[in-house]
Amino acid sequence: MGLSVAEKLSILADAAKYDVACTSSGIDRSAKRGLVGSASQAGCCHSFTPDGRCITLLKVLMTNACIYDCAYCVNRCSNEVPRASFAPQELADLTMAFYRRNYIEGLFLSSGVVGNPDRTTELMVETLRLLREEHRFNGYIHAKAVPGTSPELVERLGYLSDRLSVNLELPSQRSLALLAPQKSKQAIFDPMAQIRDSIAQDGETRAIGRTRTTYYPQKAPARKRRAFSPAGQSTQMIIGATPETDLSVLSLSAALYRTMGLKRVFFSAYVPAVQDPRLPSGVPVQLNREHRLYQADWLMRFYKFDVTEIIDGRNPMLDLEVDPKANWALNHLECFPVEVNTAPLEMLLRVPGIGPKGARLILKARRTCCLREPELRKLGIAFKRARYFITCNGFYMGAGTEFTPQALRARLRAPIDGGSHGARSAKVSAGQRTLFEVAAERAGAEPQALESAPLRAGLPEARTVVPELTRLWQAPVAQAVPR
Amino acid sequence: MIPMQAHGGFAGGGGADGAGGELAARKRPQASLDAPSGPQGAPLPCVAYLYDGTAEGLFSAIFDAYVFHEDPEDFFCDGSYQPRLGQSSRVIATDEEKALRVRRGLVRVGGSKVFRAALHASLSDDPQAGAAVYRFVRYVMDDLGKRPSSARPSVMGQLAHPCVAPVASLERQVLNEAHRMKQFLRFRQKEGGLWVAVCNPNANVIPLVMDHFSGRFNTQPFAIYDEVHRVVGISQDGRWRLSRASAEAELADCAAEELMAQAWCVYYDSASIDVRYHPELRRQFMPMRLWGNITEMSRPRAHAIGEAAMSGLPNAAALIDG
Structure with a gap:
């Protein structure tokens, strides 16, 4: 087949776009003379698609010719789509050409399974080797570990990339057996555990190498080796294709953060791309649910919330009307109002309208002056939300509204209007x-x-x-x- | 390529050969500075200072406010001055030596973080930026400078202070704009191997992004041209300098350039999921004022090509290749 690079790119980017993870964060690597590229802790988005998602990495598949037949996937072998694959050299050249133009921050390499998982990973390893060794590429690389790959190949992949990920695909073993019968829970968790162990082991080795244990001058290692997946590992699961509740999704992701040391768990609202009797049909894409799940995920990672505080068995789905943090506050009014000028950080983080950044700014600013409404507004606190839960120098800021869950709920209700912009433009009161x-x-x-x-x-x-x-x-x- | 004249200073502090060297070479008798050199007489009560728009110019003007014992109400770039009723004006000559003394004072009292905040704020295009920086310097030097160092609060921690807050927010705006340039700058390869990027930021942020790009692309010679502020940053072998540019010279793109731009547009079009279409969100992250210089946004034809390729039209290949 004589497909041009642009045609292959079109097919393989289209096939990869349902993978939601697109981050270039987690590692600070300064530029080096003679090498192309650098990486920053916070990452950098280089463009935004019409749906508002960022493009930071060149996210493509090595090939979309897949031997598996997972029901939800566009690339399933029984689906009639044009197939294409990149040669390693071709993809490495294309990545460099895009990187040098500042289009991208690096490469996100995934693949359909061609032949067997080992063969697929070998092709990916070869691409990354070309980038790192021939092109002397020092930028960000995120690689997918295909479930079922032998540990030696995962090891090689890890030393070439900055972040590895293994997709969990679905939030329960039963759904996995139903929709992706060729994948098993064990095949997914094995590489995940291997990556976790290798990261820990590599980190310790490098730490020992840096420590000075004697007074003798230290000998530098003969050759500097790349770290094993220094930006950690992540995973993603599809929401809404199977009947799991938010409770089980969040409990699973909390367990993954705890036991697998993941950096991120991504949620992807199921977008119907193929017809299959096992899949729900005719239901809207659950974007709002995805949004609330991400909010809950943030609460766990940045706000010191435990998963049991966010959701419990009595209400197994997150409230779509108010966000999970406001919901917690409404259910725990006995903790409020808090005094912004004295409250500890943990309590400030629990106030709706005050985020991690705002809470730390408050700690900083209140050392020198007393914080009242104008000062809080200047600091960029969402005062109209926070006012019902705080006192400033002893004065309650939310006067005029009854301090009951029902009244406050009416104030804090914030429907998500993502995706309804068409209706929004026609709104006239x-x-x-x-x-x-x-x-x-x-x-x-x-x-x-x-x-x-x-x-x-x-x-x-x-x-x-x-x-x-x-x-x-x-x-x-x-x-x-x-x- | 571009007619230029040497221009160095604080803004290029990170430059390996350019600005850094000029900063180091500052040996000049200081006694002459202390005597007022402008028009003599009583301090003017209602006055605006006009400077040349550079950070050095602004800091010289702030220095002169001390020399003349005046308290200017406004600081303006030369061209944009509109006098208030009954307001007189002084044109301040840029003097690097004076600017360096302001820097020394700020660093002595508040540390380098305070100086950097003032410097970043002075790069803003906001017409009030000059006055805000002046008030900030006055506060740091007159108020905090008089206290013993043990009794000085951290300056940038006082985010709600009326003199600090405007500078802190201006600094944040400027650094945000610098980050947008790191995101949305697009290089094109020209005949002869030079890479050129054109941008239109709303603050003079080229000096702030040069370190990033010259480190990242130290193997390729490149120039970044700011068409709003007429500043160009040039980098080769990981070393960079700044110049003033009067116009962009036309250089032909190299042969592969058009092909790569098209490939990128094809990628951009295929990466979108239609059912999630949400243009407001995109506009929020990628402001429309920058679209003219962003490859994938400034090419209406690209979308047609992407759609043709995706729908599998027979002539799609011809469109993409040719």
């Missing part, structure tokens, strides 16, 4: 005059009746528009504004 109406009035035409405006169909009964503002002044109010 009742009684609000549009520019078109004003222009028409100026031109001497009659103001349009509300009922005739198609935008307003479905809105609650609106009062008639007062055509002239002067009438408000000339007539008594009761007549001017009909009831």
Whole structure:
């Protein structure tokens, strides 16, 4: 087949886009003379797709010709899609060409399983070797370890890349057996545990090498070796293709953070890409659920929340109306209000509207002055949310609202409007005059009746528009504004 | 390529050969600076200082405010001055020696972090930036400088202080813009092997990103041209310097350039998931004012090619290759 590089790129990028993990973070590596590239702890996004997700790495598959038949996957072998594969040299050259133009921060290499897992990983290892050795590439590389690969190859992959990941795919063993019968829980957890152990072992070895145990001058190691997956490992699972609750998803991810030492667990709302009787059909993509799951994930990683505080068996799904942090606060009103000028960090982190950054800024700023509303606003705290849960120098900031879960819930309710922008642009509140109406009035035409405006169909009964503002002044109010 | 004149200073502090060297060579008698050199007489009560728009110029002006015993209300770049009612003005000549003395004072009282905050804020395009930096320097030198060092609070920790807050927020804006340049700068390879990137930042941030790029791309010679502030950063072998540029010279792209740009647009188009379409979110992360210089956003044809390739039209290959 004589596919051009651009055509292959189109096919293989399209096939890889459902992999949600796209981060270039976790490792600080300064530039070195003669090497191309560097990496920064926070990562760097180089572009954003029309759906608002970032492009930081060149995320492609080595090949989309896969021997597996997982029900949810576009690349399943029974699916009729054009197939393509990159030669290692081709992909390495393309990555360098993109990197030198500052299009990307590095490479995210995944693959369909061609032949067997070992053969696939060998191709990936060869690509990474070309990048690191021939092109002297010092940037970020994220590689997928294919379940079922032999440990020696995972070892080689780990020393060439910055982050490894093994996809969990689905949140339970039963769903895995149903939708991806050729994959097993053991085949996924084996490389994950191996990567965890290798990272720990490599870290210790390097730490010993750095420690000075005697007064004798230290001998530098003969050859510096790359660290094993220095930015750690991550995983991802699909949400909404199977009936697991948020409780089981979050408990699983908490267990993974605890036992596997993962840096991130990614959630991917199931997007119907193929037809299969085992999959749900005709249901909307659960973007809002994904959003709440990520919020809960953040609470676990940055806000010192335990998974049992976020969710429990009585309500196994996260509240879609308020975010998990506000939900916790509403259920624990006995802990509030807290005094911002004295509260410890752990308590500030629990206040809705104050994030990790804001909490630390408060700690810093309150050493020199007393924090009240203007100061908090200057620090960038979301004051309109935080006010109901704080006192400033002894004064409660949320006066005017009853301090009960129901009243506060009404204040904190924040529906997620991601993806509903089409409706958003057409939103007009009742009684609000549009520019078109004003222009028409100026031109001497009659103001349009509300009922005739198609935008307003479905809105609650609106009062008639007062055509002239002067009438408000000339007539008594009761007549001017009909009831 | 680009007509230029030497321009060095603080902003290029990290430069290996350019600005750093000029900073080091600062041997000049200081006595002459202490006597007012401008028009003599009583201090003007209502005055604006006009400087040349550089960080050195602003710091010289701040120094002169002390020399003339004046308290200027405004600091403006030469071209953008609009006098207030009854306001007089002074044109301040840029003097690196004066600027360095301001730096020394700030570092002595508040440490290098304080100086860096003032420097970063002075790179902003905000018309109030000059006055904000001046108020900040006044506060640090007059208020904190008079206290014993053990009794000085950390300056940048006072985020709610009326003199510190504007500078802190200006600094954050400028550093954010510098980060946007690290994200969205796009290099094109020219005939002869030079790589060129053109950008339109809303602050003079080229000096802040040169370290990053010249380290990362130390094996390729490149130039970054800021078409708004007319500043160009040039890097070769990991060493860089800044210059003023009057116009961008036209250099032809190399042969592979167009192909790579198209390949990138194809990638960009295929990476999007249609059911999640959310352009507001994209605009929030990637401001529209920068789109003109971002390869994948400034090429309307690219989308058509991507769609053709994805829908498997027979002529897609021809479109991509040719």
